[in-house]
Amino acid sequence: MKIATWNVNSIKARLPNVLEWLKDAAPDIALLQELKTVEDGFPFMEIEELGYNCAVAGQKSYNGVAVLSKHPLDVETKVLPGDDSDEQARYLEAFTNGVRVASIYLPNGNPAPGDKFDYKLAWMGRLVDHARELLALDEAVVLGGDYNVCPTDADVCDPAGWADDALCRPQSRARFREVLWLGYTEAYRILHPDTQRAWTFWDYQGGAWQNDNGVRIDHLLLSPHAADRLVACKIDREPRGKPRASDHTPIWCELSP
């Protein structure tokens, strides 16, 4: 079973790229972020024609996440618990093919310090609490998405230049590690501990893609039952090099049956 995550940076602008990728990569489950549309604007028909069931948490202009699955799909929740006043569409949790999955679009948090950074850290605190509750279910869980966190300096092209960025701040990294310490495994690093320059995001600006100046911020976090089944994890650079590309590229993991 192949589970992929991709921040598409607008599902409408990216639809041809997404359809091509779904055909080529053929993930069983795809977690999408930054749809930038309400649910009514989501291209259900085109994606369902490729054999996917779709669950969407939308929002006008910003955020928005989805779970696609070739298997029957049950939505568990479209909000991250812990703050009833939070109206940003950044979390969708579903159950499909025996796995609980969440599509996560964690707040960017810049500029830091500031209100947005406070919101990021609070959101991460809620994620830690919820991730802990999910472990108690004793299920295979995959929490995947755009975490907007570079876990270590090995995940940044220019650690000194990014040191004060919300993606690299010690508080962001500490809360990311809190999830790991609960018992989750980060799929890419556990299989590729020494691989360098394994980016998932390259800025549109400054020739970042051409110069391979990126960061690794899209992650798949696995509960113990899921981690026991992990056989592969790969960053697929191909979509980033295509015309009208998202600034992120997909990453996927393979779980044994």
Added chain:
DNA sequence: ATGCCCGGAACGTCCGGA
């Protein structure tokens, strides 16, 4: 150099992204 590039909303440029 919070700009360089994008997408959305909207029709002016500004906001948000990371």
